[in-house]
Amino acid sequence: MSAIFPTYNRFDVHVKHAEGTTIVDQDGKKYLDFISGIGVCNLGHRHPAVKEAIEKQLEEVWHVSNLFHLTIQEEVAMQLVDHCDGDAVFFCNSGAEANEAALKLARKYTQKTKVITFQQSFHGRTFATMAATGQKKIHSDFGPLLQEFKYLPYNDCASLEKEMDENVAAIMVEIIQGEGGVIPINPEFISRIAELCQKYNALLIIDEVQTGMGRTGKPFAYQHFGISPDIITVAKGLGSGLPVGAMIGKNILKEAFGAGVHGTTFGGNPIGLSAAKATLSIVFQEQFLEEVTDKGDYLKLKLTTSLEKNEIINSIRGKGLMVGIDCKSEVTEILKLLRERGLLALNAGPNVIRLLPPLTVTKAEIDLAVDLINDVIKEYSHVTTL
The missing domain is CATH 3.40.640.10 (Type I PLP-dependent aspartate aminotransferase-like (Major domain))
Incomplete structure (x- = not known):
C-alpha cells in the first residue's frame, strides 16, 4: 500500500535511470521520452x-x-x-x-x-x-x-x-x-x-x-x-x-x-x-534555437505526411517542439499502446496527443517516434472500426 496521496494517475512505468532522450525502467526496458517531464527537461535528462x-x-x-x-x-x-x-x-x-x-x-x-x-x-x-x-x-x-x-x-x-x-x-x-x-x-x-x-x-x-x-x-x-x-x-x-x-x-x-x-x-x-x-x-544560443525550429518543422511535416490520411486525425498543430495531434476519439488507449512500444507521450485533454521531446532530440529519434505513432494509430483505427 502506497504512502503517497493518489493525486496522479501514474503510468505503469517504474523509472530507474534516465539520460538524454532515454528513460530506463526497473526491468531494463528503454523508452524514448517525448514528455520531457512535461516540458521540463528541455536539454534531456542529466545534461x-x-x-x-x-x-x-x-x-x-x-x-x-x-x-x-x-x-x-x-x-x-x-x-x-x-x-x-x-x-x-x-x-x-x-x-x-x-x-x-x-x-x-x-x-x-x-x-x-x-x-x-x-x-x-x-x-x-x-x-x-x-x-x-x-x-x-x-x-x-x-x-x-x-x-x-x-x-x-x-x-x-x-x-x-x-x-x-x-x-x-x-x-x-x-x-x-x-x-x-x-x-x-x-x-x-x-x-x-x-x-x-x-x-x-x-x-x-x-x-x-x-x-x-x-x-x-x-x-x-x-x-x-x-x-x-x-x-x-x-x-x-x-x-x-x-x-x-x-x-x-x-x-x-x-x-x-x-x-x-x-x-x-x-x-x-x-x-x-x-x-x-x-x-x-x-x-538561448541562436544556433540552438534555429535547430529547435528546424526540428519542430521536421516533426510536424513527418507527422502530417504519415497521418494525414488517417480518418481519426483532426489536425496536427503547435510550434517548435510543442506539438499536438488532435484525434476524433480519446487517446488514453493510444498512449498506453505507445508506452508498450517504447515511446512516452502525453495527453492534452481527452483527445489530443501532446509531444514535448527534449530540445536536444535528433531527427533520427523523431523518425522513430513518428513511425511508432503511425503504426499504433493505424492499428488502433483498424480495431475501432471493426
Whole structure:
C-alpha cells in the first residue's frame, strides 16, 4: 500500500535511470521520452553541463535565504532580462508560484482586481492560479474561488472587446494552451490583447511556463508576435529538472514589489539557479534555437505526411517542439499502446496527443517516434472500426 496521496494517475512505468532522450525502467526496458517531464527537461535528462554546474555549486553553498546577496541570482536574472522585454526578476520554485506572484503584482500595481483569462487555460493549482484557470474540472469541489476572474473564449476578439474595460487589472494568456489541447494563439488575437491592455491601462501577463526556454524556437514564445508583455512567467524548462521558477516584469512594476510585499523561502536557491544558469547558457544560443525550429518543422511535416490520411486525425498543430495531434476519439488507449512500444507521450485533454521531446532530440529519434505513432494509430483505427 502506497504512502503517497493518489493525486496522479501514474503510468505503469517504474523509472530507474534516465539520460538524454532515454528513460530506463526497473526491468531494463528503454523508452524514448517525448514528455520531457512535461516540458521540463528541455536539454534531456542529466545534461552534462547542467550536472557539472550543480556539482560545482554543491561544493560552495546550498542555501542561506534571500536575506543575503547571491551573485548567481543576479547572473541568472540578467540572462533572463537580456533575452526578453522584462527588467526585473522574482525567483520562486514553480510555475504556479510565478503566476501567483504575477497576479499579486498586477493587483497591487494597478489597484484593480478584475483579471481576464481564457477558457481551457491552465495557470496552476494554488487558489489564485486555480481561479485564473479556465477549466471547471480544476475548480471542482474546492468551494468559493478567488473572485473577479473572467474566462473568455480563446482566440475570440469580439468577446474580448466586449468584456474589456477600465476595471481590468490584467489579461493573463498562454501563447499556446498546453493543458487545454496544444492550441496556438492567433496573431490577430494576441495583437488585439496587447492593444486593449494599453488602451485600458491593464497589464499583459504572458504565461510562458510551458512555452518558454526555447520550446517554440525562440527564448520566449511571445517573441513570435512582436508584442511587449508587462509580466512574463517561467518555470518548467528553466532548471532542467530542478525546481525553479521566475516572474519577470518591467521596470515600472519594481516599486510595487518592494521589501516585505512578497517572498519565498526557497525561491532563488543557488542549487536550482546553478542548473538554470547552465541551461540558459545553452538554450538561448541562436544556433540552438534555429535547430529547435528546424526540428519542430521536421516533426510536424513527418507527422502530417504519415497521418494525414488517417480518418481519426483532426489536425496536427503547435510550434517548435510543442506539438499536438488532435484525434476524433480519446487517446488514453493510444498512449498506453505507445508506452508498450517504447515511446512516452502525453495527453492534452481527452483527445489530443501532446509531444514535448527534449530540445536536444535528433531527427533520427523523431523518425522513430513518428513511425511508432503511425503504426499504433493505424492499428488502433483498424480495431475501432471493426
